[in-house]
Amino acid sequence: MSDKNKIMTSKKIFVILFVSTVLLLLPSLATDSFAAKQSLAVKIIKEADKVRSPQLDYIVDITVTSIRPRRKKRVARYEVLVKGQKKTIIKTTAPAIDRGTTLLMLGRNLWAFMPDLSKPIRISLQQRLIGDVANGDIARANFSGDYTPKILRTEQIKGQSYYVLELIANDDRVTYGKVVYWVNKKNYRPLKAEFYAISGRLLKSCSYEDYKKLAGRVRPTSLILTNPLTKGRVSIIRYKKMRIEKLPSKYFTKNYMKRLKY
Amino acid sequence: MTKRLYIVILVFAFFLLASFCAQAAGIEWDTPIKEAKARVSAQKLQARPTTPELKRIRFYRHNKHTRVVLDLSRPVRYSLASQNTPAALFLDLRGADIDRLKKRFFKLNGERINTVQVKQLSTGTVRIIVQTRFIRDYRVFTLTGPTRIVIDIKDKIIISYKKPPIASTRTPAEKTEAQEVIKDLTPTDYSDETGEEPFDSSYDSEETRWGNIKINGSVVNETAYRISKKRELTKSRSTLKLNMRGELTDNISFKLGGRSYYDAVFDMTDNYPGNVEEDQETELELRETYLDVSLGSMDLRLGKQSIVWGEAIGLFFADQVNAKDLREFVLPDFDDIRKPQWAALIEYSGELSHIEFVWIPVLEFNDYGEAGSEFPVSLALPSGVAPTVTAVDEPANNFRNSEYAARFSYLLGDWDLSLFHLYTWDKEGATIRTINSPTSYTFTPTHRRLNVSGFTIAKEVQNIIFKAEVIYTRGKYFSVIDSADVDGLEKADYIDYLIGVDYTFFSDIETNLQFMQRIIPDHDDRFFRQEHIRNTASIRIKTGFFDNTVEPELLVISSLQELDMMIRPKIGFTFKDNWRLFIGADIFAGETDGIFGQYKDKDRVYTELGYSF
Numbered sequence: 018m019s020d021k022n023k024i025m026t027s028k029k030i031f032v033i034l035f036v037s038t039v040l041l042l043l044p045s046l047a048t049d050s051f052a053a054k055q056s057l058a059v060k061i062i063k064e065a066d067k068v069r070s071p072q073l074d075y076i077v078d079i080t081v082t083s084i085r086p087r088r089k090k091r092v093a094r095y096e097v098l099v100k101g102q103k104k105t106i107i108k109t110t111a112p113a114i115d116r117g118t119t120l121l122m123l124g125r126n127l128w129a130f131m132p133d134l135s136k137p138i139r140i141s142l143q144q145r146l147i148g149d150v151a152n153g154d155i156a157r158a159n160f161s162g163d164y165t166p167k168i169l170r171t172e173q174i175k176g177q178s179y180y181v182l183e184l185i186a187n188d189d190r191v192t193y194g195k196v197v198y199w200v201n202k203k204n205y206r207p208l209k210a211e212f213y214a215i216s217g218r219l220l221k222s223c224s225y226e227d228y229k230k231l232a233g234r235v236r237p238t239s240l241i242l243t244n245p246l247t248k249g250r251v252s253i254i255r256y257k258k259m260r261i262e263k264l265p266s267k268y269f270t271k272n273y274m275k276r277l278k279y
Numbered sequence: 280m281t282k283r284l285y286i287v288i289l290v291f292a293f294f295l296l297a298s299f300c301a302q303a304a305g306i307e308w309d310t311p312i313k314e315a316k317a318r319v320s321a322q323k324l325q326a327r328p329t330t331p332e333l334k335r336i337r338f339y340r341h342n343k344h345t346r347v348v349l350d351l352s353r354p355v356r357y358s359l360a361s362q363n364t365p366a367a368l369f370l371d372l373r374g375a376d377i378d379r380l381k382k383r384f385f386k387l388n389g390e391r392i393n394t395v396q397v398k399q400l401s402t403g404t405v406r407i408i409v410q411t412r413f414i415r416d417y418r419v420f421t422l423t424g425p426t427r428i429v430i431d432i433k434d435k436i437i438i439s440y441k442k443p444p445i446a447s448t449r450t451p452a453e454k455t456e457a458q459e460v461i462k463d464l465t466p467t468d469y470s471d472e473t474g475e476e477p478f479d480s481s482y483d484s485e486e487t488r489w490g491n492i493k494i495n496g497s498v499v500n501e502t503a504y505r506i507s508k509k510r511e512l513t514k515s516r517s518t519l520k521l522n523m524r525g526e527l528t529d530n531i532s533f534k535l536g537g538r539s540y541y542d543a544v545f546d547m548t549d550n551y552p553g554n555v556e557e558d559q560e561t562e563l564e565l566r567e568t569y570l571d572v573s574l575g576s577m578d579l580r581l582g583k584q585s586i587v588w589g590e591a592i593g594l595f596f597a598d599q600v601n602a603k604d605l606r607e608f609v610l611p612d613f614d615d616i617r618k619p620q621w622a623a624l625i626e627y628s629g630e631l632s633h634i635e636f637v638w639i640p641v642l643e644f645n646d647y648g649e650a651g652s653e654f655p656v657s658l659a660l661p662s663g664v665a666p667t668v669t670a671v672d673e674p675a676n677n678f679r680n681s682e683y684a685a686r687f688s689y690l691l692g693d694w695d696l697s698l699f700h701l702y703t704w705d706k707e708g709a710t711i712r713t714i715n716s717p718t719s720y721t722f723t724p725t726h727r728r729l730n731v732s733g734f735t736i737a738k739e740v741q742n743i744i745f746k747a748e749v750i751y752t753r754g755k756y757f758s759v760i761d762s763a764d765v766d767g768l769e770k771a772d773y774i775d776y777l778i779g780v781d782y783t784f785f786s787d788i789e790t791n792l793q794f795m796q797r798i799i800p801d802h803d804d805r806f807f808r809q810e811h812i813r814n815t816a817s818i819r820i821k822t823g824f825f826d827n828t829v830e831p832e833l834l835v836i837s838s839l840q841e842l843d844m845m846i847r848p849k850i851g852f853t854f855k856d857n858w859r860l861f862i863g864a865d866i867f868a869g870e871t872d873g874i875f876g877q878y879k880d881k882d883r884v885y886t887e888l889g890y891s892f
Contacts, residue, residue: 083826091826091856112856113495113891126693126739133614136587136598139695141742141783190742260362267576267628271695272635272688275587276571276578278532279493279524 058166061180062198064205069225070158070259071232074100077259078110081150086249097155104269105156108277119274122156125190130274137271142190150242150252153192160184160198163191171202178202189215207237219245232259331355331426332376333405336395338387345391347409347430351375354426359419366414370430375405391415391432492525499889505653506864507882511550513653514885516542520566530573536566536619552651559606559652567619580624585617586637588686588699590737590746591777592791593819593834597699597733597748600684602643602706608654608878610847610865618643631690639682642674644726645706657877658710659758659767659807664720672711672725674704695737705729709756712767729754744781749774759805769806773799791819808872814839828853836875843873861887 066072076098083091094111107120117132120140128137142152157163164184172179184196194215199208207225214220221244225237240254267273332352339346349372356373377383383397389412396408409430411417416433496519503514518540526532545556569582589597595613602618609616621641627634647656650668658666674680686699704726713721733750752775756768779793795815802811816839821832830851837844849863864884869876 085826088825091828114853114857114859114889116495116891123690126690133612134587134592135585135614135617136589138590138592139737139739139744139746140781141739141744265576266630267578270628270630270633271690272626272633273578273628276580278526 054168055166058168058180058182059161061168061182061200061205062164062166062184063161065198065200065207066159066161068204068206068234068236070099070236071234071261072102072159073261074098074264075232075259075261076264077232078257079155080253080255080257081155082253082255083150084249084251084253086247095155098264098268099158100264100266100269102159102162106268106274106277107152107155108279110279117279119277120152120156121269121271121274122152123269125188127152128271128274130271130277135275137274142192150254151192154240154242154254157192160196163187164196166198169197172199174199174208177208179208186215193220206235221245227255231256232261330374330376331372332378333372333380333397335380336382336385336397336407338385338392338395340389343434344431345387345389347392347395347407347432349407349428349430351426351428354421354423355428357419357428361414361417366411368409368411368417368430368432370407370409370419370428371400372405372407372428374403377405391434492523494521494523495892496521497889497891499887501885501887503883503885505881505883508880512544512548513550513881513883514542515544515547516540522567532571533569534571535568537564537568538566539563551653554649555652558649565619576628578626578628580622580626583619583621584624585614585619586622586624586684587617588697588735589748590695590735591748591779591793592781593817593836594777594793594795596775596777596795597697597735597750599701599703599706599731599750600637600639602645604646605656606646606648606652606654608648610654618646633686633688635686637682637684639684640678641676642680642682642704643706644671644673644704644708653881654878657808658722659712659760660720661760661762664718667715667719667721669721669723671708672723674726680704693738693740695735697735699733699735701729701731703729703731705755709768710758712758712764714762717762727754727756742782744779746779746781747777749776757799757803757809758807759803760807761805764805769803771799771801771803771806773797787822789819789821791817793817808874810840838869838873838875841869841873843869843876845875857891859887859889859891861885863887 070077076096079095079097081093081095083093092111093109093115096108096110098106098108103122103124105120105122107122109115109118117130119130121128121130121137125142127140127142129140130137160166164186167183167185169181169183172181179199179201182198182200184198186194193212195213195217197211197213199210200206201208206228209225210223212220212223221242224241224243225239226241227237227239228235229238230236231238236256236259238256242252242254244250268277331354333349334352335350337348337350339348349370351372355375358371358373360369360371361367362369377397377399380397385395387394391411393410393412394408396410398406398408400406407430409432411432418431418433419428421428499518499520501514501516501518502512505511505513518538520538521536523535524532539562541561542559545551545560551559565583567582567584569580569584572579572581586600587598588600589595591597595603595609598613598617601620603616604611604618605616620639620643622637622639625636648654658668660666682701682703684699684701684703686697688695688697690696705728706726708724708726711723711725713723715721730753731750732753733748735746735748737744737746739745751772753772754770755773756770759767759769761767775795775797777793777795779791781789781791783789793816795817797810797813797815799806799809799811802809815836817834817836819832819834821830823830830853832849832851834847835844844867846866846868847863849861852860852862854860862885864882866882867875867878869879871877871879
């Protein structure tokens with residue numbers, strides 16, 4: 018074999034080895050890249066959750082205003098007690114006709130205590146509180162845990178850079194099947210979200226507004242929920258007087274519901 | 280009119296007068312008394328032109344409190360707020376001037392107060408920020424001649440940061456956030472500063488608060504008209520319910536409830552005899568009135584109370600602790616049917632488990648409609664016999680006759696499980712029969728001991744709620760129609776069970792289906808209105824329109840063996856937030872010896888108009 022042929026053979030072997038190595042490494046590189054993206058997506062919604070609410074026990078007063086075209090607006094007030102990520106109590110404080118109605122949410126399990134029944138009864142997540150506001154809209158201020166996130170793209174909106182994430186419900190008992198979520202790249206503040214049914218139908222859009230300091234951190238204090246099917250149909254959830262406070266576990270049991278103070 | 284009627288009218292008149300006066304004066308009831316006083320003083324101040332000036336701040340340390348004194352040139356309107364993390368008290372002086380106040384920051388580092396800071400806010404408000412060590416009890420009051428506002432930070436610690444109980448249960452990330460919150464928090468962090476809109480003022484008058492005491496209630500008028508056979512007015516009842524709640528300490532609170540009604544049908548018509556008028560025209564009653572004591576995971580409730588168990592909707596089933604007022608059959612709200620009883624309830628609440636013990640020393644029994652009333656109780660009586668009913672033979676109230684109950688509940692995964700036992704009295708009663716002659720019987724209502732054991736289950740699967748209740752009753756005496764029987768009573772145990780399903784269709788239509796069965800293993804054909812096996816089903820459908828301001832509802836309960844049915848359609852309207860109107864009907868069908876059929880001539884339509892405050 019001439020020297021020239023020897024050089025050609027060595028070259029071929031080198032190319033083959035190089036290509037093989039690349040081909041072998043590609044999947045793992047792709048996997049690593051996917052894992053990194055996934056972990057970034059998880060981090061983004063965790064950080065956004067921290068912006069939306071303290072990841073500690075807290076109490077917050079909520080006003081829900083339902084606005085309908087050509088109708089008088091309706092206002093309801095709730096005191097919401099949150100313990101960890103899975104326990105929530107929603108106490109209806111106004112209007113007076115509904116005062117005393119309490120919802121307890123433990124994970125995906127839900128109980129309602131109605132003053133005229135005087136006992137807690139188990140209900141499903143589908144039952145609504147007021148207007149377009151689902152129980153989950155008030156009871157849950159966390160997406161992490163309930164949804165698996167994926168980064169779709171980044172977008173520039175009004176000079177700010179935003180992650181656009183797709184969140185898929187971990188099971189069918191979560192309030193929405195899918196959420197598309199815009200989160201600020203710099204400070205993880207949520208900008209807006211679109212909520213979809215499992216069927217893919219857009220149920221409502223949410224805008225996170227009025228960023229103000231609440232319980233030690235700048236958070237959105239107004240959530241504007243709009244119904245895409247009805248023009249002018251809006252529900253506004255306002256947060257006020259958020260206070261971090263250690264809450265006893267016994268509050269978050271169905272048999273304690275009758276003892277909650279109003 | 281009776282004396283009781285005068286009392287009822289007086290209470291109503293007082294309430295109405297108070298409401299009108301309050302509305303006319305524009306009083307905002309929902310405001311704590313301190314703020315209300317501050318507002319009143321502020322209104323007076325508005326007439327005066329000069330600006331109040333904060334001249335000096337002084338401090339005094341006492342054994343039980345540290346005093347901060349604000350020397351002012353003249354009275355000023357102020358408001359108070361506090362926060363927990365970090366512990367601080369905020370006192371806002373509206374429209375005050377601090378131009379001449381030289382020192383605006385005081386670092387005390389005392390055992391009660393860390394710092395005191397004075398800030399001029401852009402709104403013209405001067406904010407005094409008293410940052411305390413731990414969350415402490417405090418009081419604020421004004422003194423005159425010269426004008427001063429005094430803040431006493433007391434020795435009593437409400438919450439301490441020394442040993443944060445959350446530390447052990449939080450993840451490192453949570454700990455970091457807690458620290459960030461404390462570090463990050465500035466005295467500007469309270470709701471006024473956030474610039475949020477105040478809550479809708481239309482709700483300010485919903486609940487009256489006198490300091491720590493809250494009062495609420497409702498006024499309801501129920502009017503019913505019989506539509507079968509003899510058509511006439513059967514009810515025109517106005518009811519006032521009042522509840523007062525308050526806290527005596529952090530761990531002790533109370534509730535005082537009362538109900539009063541007057542049924543005008545007895546004065547407007549002669550539809551009912553005197554004994555029914557005496558029984559049902561007026562009532563002034565102490566309702567739930569108790570003291571709640573909280574001791575860690577233990578809780579105690581002492582007083583007149585309703586203890587409600589079970590999972591069923593629209594039926595009592597496991598809900599057997601309290602006696603019931605069945606003078607209007609089962610038509611009123613269950614909360615009105617239940618008779619609150621004097622009892623002691625001790626509860627232990629764990630993460631997943633719950634244990635409760637009940638002691639009822641004062642006995643109560645069911646009330647039934649008297650002869651001649653709209654819904655009278657039936658007696659086991661052959662036709663052509665004239666009955667005489669003697670006074671009820673009730674057991675005495677003593678320790679030995681007390682009732683006891685216990686329940687254990689556990690949340691196992693998604694399963695709601697409860698086991699219970701009651702050592703009680705037969706609240707329905709059994710009627711001892713004495714045959715005087717073939718056409719004359721004497722009945723003596725009596726009550727015997729019962730042992731009631733049962734369990735309940737509820738679970739959600741794919742948005743469907745499944746529930747079940749099983750109750751085994753021992754010691755029941757049933758009436759028998761047999762003139763050869765000595766006392767007209769036979770003892771037999773029985774089992775009741777219920778299986779129910781709740782589902783919401785299209786997120787709007789709530790449905791509840793229940794199947795019930797009563798089995799009397801030692802059944803005797805002579806039993807009055809009791810079959811060996813009785814199957815019953817119920818269906819309840821409810822929906823809402825226009826943001827649930829219009830809510831139609833239908834409840835049907837029916838025997839599955841024969842025509843014996845109750846149909847209850849109704850529609851509820853909510854308007855002006857605090858008003859609710861129900862229009863409905865109660866229809867009974869079946870044979871006269873049926874549970875519902877016995878009232879087949881009592882079909883009625885009704886309205887119920889209520890105002891909650």
